[in-house]
Amino acid sequence: xxxxxxxxxxxxxxxxxxxxxxxxxxxxxxxxxxxxxxxxxxxxxxxxxxxxxxxxxxxxxxxxxxxxxxxxxxxxxxxxxxxxxxxxxxxxxxxxxxxxxxxxxxx
Amino acid sequence: xxxxxxxxxxxxxxxxxxxxxxxxxxxxxxxxxxxxxxxxxxxxxxxxxxxxxxxxxxxxxxxxxxxxxxxxxxxxxxxxxxxxxxxxxxxxxxxxxxxxxxxxxxxxxxxxxx
Numbered sequence: 001x002x003x004x005x006x007x008x009x010x011x012x013x014x015x016x017x018x019x020x021x022x023x024x025x026x027x028x029x030x031x032x033x034x035x036x037x038x039x040x041x042x043x044x045x046x047x048x049x050x051x052x053x054x055x056x057x058x059x060x061x062x063x064x065x066x067x068x069x070x071x072x073x074x075x076x077x078x079x080x081x082x083x084x085x086x087x088x089x090x091x092x093x094x095x096x097x098x099x100x101x102x103x104x105x106x107x
Numbered sequence: 108x109x110x111x112x113x114x115x116x117x118x119x120x121x122x123x124x125x126x127x128x129x130x131x132x133x134x135x136x137x138x139x140x141x142x143x144x145x146x147x148x149x150x151x152x153x154x155x156x157x158x159x160x161x162x163x164x165x166x167x168x169x170x171x172x173x174x175x176x177x178x179x180x181x182x183x184x185x186x187x188x189x190x191x192x193x194x195x196x197x198x199x200x201x202x203x204x205x206x207x208x209x210x211x212x213x214x215x216x217x218x219x220x221x
Contacts, residue, residue, distance in 0.1 A: 033209065042212075042214060043212035043215075044212075045209055045210060086150065092208055093157060094155055097149045
């Protein structure tokens with residue numbers, strides 16, 4: 001099956017810093033999504049981005065499907081950005097999740 | 108927010124007892140999923156449904172069964188709970204087709220098997 005690798009596994013930032021999270025996958029996909037799990041366990045969909053670039057406020061994502069990777073950019077980080085960021089890839093019906101990047105933003 | 112309700116939200120049960128978790132949606136979405144989340148493993152798909160009475164296995168389906176008799180409800184059953192099934196269980200939905208493939212998660216059900 002598809003393998004999904006996320007890096008780095010852990011990231012600690014000071015408030016206001018920028019960061020880039022990476023997701024590599026082992027096979028062609030037509031579905032890629034990014035999620036944020038907050039410290040209370042809630043999972044929020046950030047982007048549906050099988051290819052191209054999208055932006056939503058301080059967050060943006062880029063997927064280069066031909067090279068099998070996706071990047072999530074967080075600019076001017078805030079303490080509320082803390083949590084775990086998951087990349088999930090797959091087809092139209094189901095997704096395989098990476099193990100996540102744990103982000104800690106300190107004030 | 109997507110209208111997804113999981114019940115119960117927290118449960119402690121004894122080894123060998125049956126347990127059913129319920130996922131209810133108000134979005135009329137076609138796809139429904141059950142995932143489990145464990146430290147070091149991320150989220151793993153247990154079973155999913157692509158329509159009423161249409162279900163398929165995920166990567167960790169052993170020991171679990173599901174049923175979907177109505178569009179809005181997707182039940183996950185542990186026939187005989189084991190300690191290895193202690194986990195956080197998430198239900199998710201996706202519209203597919205016109206609604207797109209964006210997946211939305213419920214708030215999770217914490218299950219402890221003692």
